[in-house]
Every structure is written in structure tokens, then in C-alpha cells.
Amino acid sequence: MSVDRGLKSAADLVDAALVPAERLAGIARVAERYAVAVTPAMAALIDPADPADPIARQFVPDPAELAILPEERADPIGDFAHSPVEGIVHRYPDRVLLKAVHVCPVYCRFCFRREMVGPAGLGTPSPQALDDAFAYIAAHEEIWEVILTGGDPLVLSVRRLAELMARLAGIAHVKVVRFHTRIPVVEPERIDAGLVAALKSCGKAVYVALHANHPRELTSAARDACTLLVDNGIVMVSQSVLLKGVNDDPETLAALMRAFVEARIKPYYLHHPDLAPGTSHFRLSIAEGQALVAGLRGRISGLCQPTYVLDIPGGHGKADIGASSIRPMEEGCYSVADYRGEEHRYPPVGGEG
Numbered sequence: 001m002s003v004d005r006g007l008k009s010a011a012d013l014v015d016a017a018l019v020p021a022e023r024l025a026g027i028a029r030v031a032e033r034y035a036v037a038v039t040p041a042m043a044a045l046i047d048p049a050d051p052a053d054p055i056a057r058q059f060v061p062d063p064a065e066l067a068i069l070p071e072e073r074a075d076p077i078g079d080f081a082h083s084p085v086e087g088i089v090h091r092y093p094d095r096v097l098l099k100a101v102h103v104c105p106v107y108c109r110f111c112f113r114r115e116m117v118g119p120a121g122l123g124t125p126s127p128q129a130l131d132d133a134f135a136y137i138a139a140h141e142e143i144w145e146v147i148l149t150g151g152d153p154l155v156l157s158v159r160r161l162a163e164l165m166a167r168l169a170g171i172a173h174v175k176v177v178r179f180h181t182r183i184p185v186v187e188p189e190r191i192d193a194g195l196v197a198a199l200k201s202c203g204k205a206v207y208v209a210l211h212a213n214h215p216r217e218l219t220s221a222a223r224d225a226c227t228l229l230v231d232n233g234i235v236m237v238s239q240s241v242l243l244k245g246v247n248d249d250p251e252t253l254a255a256l257m258r259a260f261v262e263a264r265i266k267p268y269y270l271h272h273p274d275l276a277p278g279t280s281h282f283r284l285s286i287a288e289g290q291a292l293v294a295g296l297r298g299r300i301s302g303l304c305q306p307t308y309v310l311d312i313p314g315g316h317g318k319a320d321i322g323a324s325s326i327r328p329m330e331e332g333c334y335s336v337a338d339y340r341g342e343e344h345r346y347p348p349v350g351g352e353g
């Protein structure tokens, strides 16, 4: 085992002193069920002396993962309900997911696709399946955007990425290519001039949606990786999951959103955790989430505000679940709450403010 290659088993985590030996047996049972991987960059961020470390909580297995609730499901957001061909999820008319790989550099303990990713997951589509996926995109002129996800698409080699980009370059109705990735944070050394050139080679607008959940993840190496992407004209947005014990307090959430904006990454989505098997210890209630998100308004810049979303189980897509600040009253009047929670009538009565 070498930390340079990353940690891929319960024994690796113990050898790296990230978990005490007495926890090995419990963690090994989880690792038999769900993939484990921690990159050197993330291992270096973990404080083994802190039993509540928010980085460890995201990547180090917990025996709580073996407790599966009746409402949890293997396909929590209904990918399979909308998959016309292998590797494609087509839920909304104008955009598709293209899942070219089911491997990740890290395995997040709360992952919504935890039954699909990793060595025991769906695997990599065969060349024939990939041909069929591109044929599907080419045949559907309403597809304006292709979202590469997985797994983490940026684990692919520069050569493989350039091949995928060349195929997208040949489909004129696709105008936007988006990557959903954790690589700039968890393996920032992969972001180099060769990778940037491969992404840009499709000749389309390229967006990178970075998944990060705690402000400590935006290390100087991660910020340098994002600078390289943004300076080269790649637009970055963020995605975070609201996670109990990781970022479910106003200070941490505010610091995370500010860290994104400082790195020129526009906060995009804050996801309510999906009903993935064995993840109930990460979920807070929607009311708690709404209160946290409402608390960001007024506290931090408008640039820092994410949209709080829920992926509706069964494949019905995402919904904005932030608490509404406006309530209809009688006869075309409304009550609007300001950022402190005080209610105001709209339109105002008489000369009052």
C-alpha cells in the first residue's frame, strides 16, 4: 500500500492511520458492500484525531451504511426509468446524461449512484454501447446539451477524453458540453494543459460542475486547478450535497459558497441528499435544509446563493425546494418575507415602507 496511489480498502485506511485498528472489522464489512477510495489529496486533509472530521465523514466507511431504510432505493433518482440506451439518461427534452465511466477517484459514502459505481458497478460501456449512445445523441436534434457524468468522467485519460470530444464536435445540434466532476478537488494534479486542451477540443461551450461539500476541500492545489480551467474559458459552477455532520451549519455553508465564488465558481445546486441505501445518517429534514438555505440570504452575497434542489424519486427530475419567501393574501396582495424573516405586504399600504 502506498498513499501515492490512494487508499482503496479498509486495511489501507488503517495502515494510513486514518482509522484506528479496532474499527477495521466494522469498516471492512461496509467495504465488502460499497466501494472505497480516498485520494492522497483527501487523505492529507483528514485530521485522524478528530472523530467528527467532515472530510473523513465523506470518504471513510461507517458501519451505519449497513442500516438500510424501507424508503431507500438502489436507483434513488430513477436513472433507469429514463435510459433509452446504455450510458444515456434522457429525462429532460434538451439535455442528456452520458455516463462513459462508472469509476471515481474517491467513493463518497452518501453517493446517490453507489449501487452503480465502483469495481462492482455498471462498468464501462463497450465500444458498441458507446457507438449506440453517440448515435442516439446524433439522432435526437432536440439534445442541446450533453452532460458527462458517471462515475467521474475526468478519470478518463486525455486520449479517451479527446476521442469523446471529437465525437461530440461532429454533432452540430449539441451546443454545450458539461462535466460533473470531483477531480479538481480530489485529484487536482490531473488538471493540466493537456486535459484542458482535450476538453476545449469539442469546440462547444464547456462547463465544469465541481462537486465539493466543505470549504476545506478548496485547498490551494484545488484552487490552482480551477484557475487553469477558468483562465482557459471553461465556465465553472458548483454542486454540493447538504450533509449532516459535514456542512449542515450556517457558518460552514457560507464559507463553502464564498470559497466557490472566490475561485470564480458560481454556486449552482445544493442537493438534498437522495434516498440512497445506507445513507440515513447523512440526511436532515427538508425543513432543516430550508432554514439553513434561508439563512444564507442576506448573510452572504447574492453571487453565493445556490438553489436548494431535490431529485424527485422515481425519475421525475429536480425541483427547487427552497422555502418560498412570498405568500398570496387576499385580492392580488402578497406577504413577502425579508432576509430576517420579517413579513411585508406587497404592494405596500399607503405611504408606509
Ligand SMILES: *Cc1c(COP(=O)(O)O)cnc(C)c1O
Pocket: 077, 089, 090, 091, 092, 095, 096, 097, 147, 318
Ligand atoms: C440532474 C440531471 C440533469 C441536469 O439538470 P440541470 O437542472 O440542467 O442541471 C439532466 N438530466 C438528468 C437525467 C439529471 O438527473
Ligand code: SF4
Pocket: 103, 104, 105, 106, 107, 108, 110, 111, 112, 113, 114, 117, 150, 151, 152, 182, 211
Ligand atoms: S464522485 Fe460522484 S459518482 Fe463518484 S462516488 Fe462521489 S458522489 Fe458518487
